[in-house]
Amino acid sequence: MGPLQFQLSGGPGDGPRSLTSALHERLRADILATRLLPGQKLHIAGLAKQFSVSLAAVREALSRLVADGLVQASDQRGFRVSPVSLADLADVTQTRIDIEGLALRRSIERGDDAWLASVKSAWTDLKAVPYRYPDDPTVHYEEWVVRHRIFHRALVNACGSPWLLGFRDVLHEQSERYRRLSIRREVGGKPRDVEAEHKAIVAAVIKRDADAAVRALSKHFGITKEFVELAASRIAEVSRAT
Known part of the structure; x- marks a missing residue:
């Protein structure tokens, strides 16, 4: 089934x-999973x-x-999926380190035992x-993606x-698109x-x-950035295709 090959449905009480x-x-799901590619036009009709x-x-x-921040709009060109670039990746990664690192530090300082249990x-x-996926290692296992989002959110809750959480969530979503574009580079390359x-x-x-946790988080985001940079040709290919 293609990314848009279905109709929305609901009960008789569902309104506009x-x-x-x-x-x-x-x-939103199709953009984050890159089924709708960066730069792709979105025709209203x-x-x-x-x-x-x-x-x-x-x-x-x-x-x-x-x-x-997932779609761009202009009077002349209509709507299109927000593009990706290595410059944007660097900005998103550093800003995410800054914002999420601060949120993690505050969580460690303020979090109670219930919060710590939720992280575990x-x-x-x-x-x-x-x-x-076992049968296709170039694709993220969808349930892992869901649980990964929950895990990182639990760290800063x-x-x-x-x-702070709102800004963090926006940056996480932007990062997800790069992760989907880069996973192919993780297979058969640098482990x-x-x-x-x-x-x-x-x-x-x-x-x-808190210091060690923020360092580990920053390193984690930095490694993701490195793998995306290794997959730069894939990002360029996506940009040319759209």
């Missing part, structure tokens, strides 16, 4: 707002026909994605699923700042032990060693 939300979530929704519903869904639980759940990287973060958190 619920259809818009469903469309927003579907397009085509999406409305594909999903059997109104033009207004499509415009609202796309406007939400603009606010999320999220870490256990993440380790329980494979990193890649005790920071006490909804604003990476993601589990060991996560283990180092958790070990420091359990000790409530």
Whole structure:
């Protein structure tokens, strides 16, 4: 099934707002998974026909994605998936280190035993699923992606700042697109032990060693950046294709 080969459906009580939300979530998922490629045009009329929704519903869904930073809009060129570049990768990575590092430090300082238990639980759940599909190691195992997001969010949940968490969530989503584009470079090339990287973060958190935890988190994000840079030809290929 292609990325857009389905119709949104719901019960008789579903109104325009619920259809818009469903469309927003579907397009968001396709962008993060790079089923909709960076730079790809998003035609309002085509999406409305594909999903059997109104033009207004499509415009609202796309406007939400603009606010999320996943779609760009211009008067002359309409809507398109936000592009990727190595310069943007460097900016996203450093800003994520700054923001998420601060949130992690505050969580370690303020988090109670329940927070620490949630981190351990999220870490256990993440380790329980494979990193890649066994039959296709070039693709992330979808449940791992879900649990990975929960794990990293659990690390910072005790920071006490909804604003900080909101900025952190936006940066995480932007990083996810690069991860999906770079995973092919991890196969047959330079080895990476993601589990060991996560283990180092958790070990420091359990000790409530904020400096060590932030260093491990920064190293983890930096390694991801290195693998994306190794896959620079893949990013260039995607840009040319769109």
